[in-house]
Amino acid sequence: MNDLQGLGSVTSNIVSWSPKRHNMRKRNSLRKRKEAPGPAVKPLVFRVDESTPTVVQSVLLERGWDKFDRQRQGVEDWNLYWRTSPFQMADHVNLKPWQRLNHHPGTTTLTRKDCLAKHLANMRKLYGKTLYQFTPLTFIMPDDYTKFVHKYFKEKRHLGTKPSYWICKPAELSRGRGIIIFSDIQDLVFNGTHVVQKYICNPLLVGRYKCDLRIYVCVTGFRPLTIYMYREGLVRFATEKFDLGNLQDCYSHLTNSSINKSGASYWKTKDVVGQGCKWTLSRFFSYLRKWDVDDLLLRQKINHMVILTVLAGAPSVPIAYNCFELFGFDILIDENLKPWLLEVNYSPALTVDCSIDVSVKRSLVHDIIELICLNGLRREERKGTRASLVRSRMPYARSNQRKHHTAPGPLSCVSVIQFTNRMCTKNNPAIQRAIDIRPKPTRTSQMREMMNRREGAKSNSRPRAQHMPHKVLSPYTPLTQSQFCKMKGTLGVFPEPNGHAGNFDLIFPFNEATFGASRNGLNVRRIIQELQKLMNKQLSSDKS
Incomplete structure (x- = not known):
């Protein structure tokens, strides 16, 4: 009797199972997993002041960014600070790896x-x-006033009765303010630093x-x-x-x-x-x-x-x-x-x-x-703000002697990604498979992922030294590029010269020689030589 009951139990289980019911249960299980709450994706944050152009704020909001609010966010919880006026050197020194400023010092x-x-x-x-x-032809006033007067009258003698045209501009003003155009030197009036140029x-x-x-x-x-x-x-x-x-x-x-x-x-x-x-x-x-x-x-x-x-x-x-x-x-x-x-x-x-x-x-x-968003961060940025302060005060001549300036800088752009994909996948099937199955992230999603990692690191880890976030963060670097950069001898790789981002075209460096000549310091003479070669080549091709 017990055997019959057991057999009936098994039979009922067999009868109750069907492919349709099984698939339904599977779909319900997957739906529950998808609906399970996960970590909230925080938008990127931009910071502004009263001088920030309205169009910049509008575009960033349109792209899903949040405007920085001191009441809701920590003092370091922003990604981009955009304003019209320059920043103080202290602002540059205290930057975190996930932050960007829209001005470079000294420009x-x-x-x-x-x-x-x-x-x-x-x-x-x-x-x-x-x-x-x-x-x-340009003269800086008032320092070059004597030189200008000499040139002016020399040209007057050469032209005879024909007029000589010049333009005078204030050195610091913009939007056409304070500009005068003159032919008679008696009309030249300036107060402060001006430039006088041949019109x-x-x-x-x-x-x-x-x-x-x-x-x-x-x-x-x-x-x-x-x-x-x-x-x-x-x-x-x-x-x-x-x-x-x-x-x-x-x-x-x-x-x-x-x-x-x-x-x-x-x-x-x-x-x-x-x-x-x-x-x-x-x-x-x-x-x-x-x-x-x-x-x-x-x-x-x-x-x-x-x-x-x-x-x-x-x-x-x-x-x-x-x-x-x-x-x-x-x-x-x-x-x-x-x-x-x-x-x-x-x-x-x-x-x-x-x-x-x-x-x-x-x-x-x-x-x-x-x-x-496309440009990767340098290895030096992960070494702490104190080292950045020292380097920011070093002239190019001294900085050339340092051995730690070996990683590629903002050249880590889409052209480098394309170059590395083609080069490193030839002999590395694992990387090829990663490229094939990896979804293509947008630049914004990469930055969001970086910020979410930072938030996760804050909540899940014990308090550590101040420099630790530099190790936790993974700055805007695609998978294939980061793997490629681990390979020996790839840090000096030059990207394809047709590199671009949106409507921006990379015009410098334009070959491997100019990349090398600007990487550790700036070898201007070598760059000039390469540029002259390029200009001569283009000129000869145009004539032919």
Whole structure:
């Protein structure tokens, strides 16, 4: 009887089981696992002040970032601090590996008009006038007043009755403030430091209107020197037709948007230009192509100009990490299609005044966020803030003697990832399998993962020394790159020259030699030699 009961129990169990019911139970079990509460994913946090452009805040919020709030977050719980004014050196020294600042210390050597003029003059002495002939003849007042007077009257004698045109700019001001254009030296009036330059009186005109180009350049590090140029940009027009007979008409000679948007002709439909005073850079190059202008050659010339300009100031920039710098290069094209550097702007304006601004500047900020999330942190950043303080005060000459500057810097970008994937997977099946099955993370998700690891480390570990978070964090480095960097002899690998992030193109370093020459210090002479080779190669290919 007991055997029969046992048999009945087994039979009932067999009857009660079915594939359909089993699959249903399996699905319910999986659903419960998925719905199980896990650790909350914290958004990235940005910090601002009253000077932070509105478009920057808008884009970051759009990307899912949180705005820093002292009431809700700890003093170190932020990832990006973006503001218009420069930071104190103490801000750089106390940075944590998960934080970024939008300014690099010492970059005013490139953006102050008098400092830039001095650096470029020094480069002309060292490497020849031919290479650095993209800036107008410049004098710094009041120091060079005697030299200017001598040059002015010498040119007057040479020209006879023809006028000589000059422009005077305050060294520290922007947005066209305090600029005067003159032909008679008696009209030259200045108070404080100014630069006087030969006025380019044969600009390329579009519908008889003068224009210049605003080129956006992002330097993500000065050792190794890493320069990205934005493909899109702004073309800014004067709102009155160019007229050398009226040098006092700022709407005819100055292209600053802050000036021209208040002009009487701003909203008028102007010949070729149309309404307003701005085009996109892509529209401008499209316009040039209609006149059979080689826009690619013009872009190459601008690339070389940018590299040579940054090289002029880079040796005087102190070492600092976890920061980047966005520059606005103002470039004028003359009627012979030669680009001239007018100035380099610190914190180029990100105000949005028209639809052109919206399309260019919002995309620019999006791509900057992609770029800084893309760039890996250096090994030195994990060694504590005290060592960073020492290095930030060392000049390049002394820092070259240190042996710990061996890891690649901000060159750890998408081009490096592509390069390492191709190189290391040839002989490593394990890495290939990891690449094949690994989901492709977004830059933002990588940063969020880093912050969540930090939060987990805070809650799960005992109190330790202050430098321990540097070991816990895994900064924005994809799996394949981190594995590749463990392999012997890969720290000096140079990325492909077509590396880019969004609309940013890597223009320096452009080969393995220039990467090596800027990695431990800055061998400017070697870089100049490589750049001359590149320029000669491009020139010969254009002629053929």
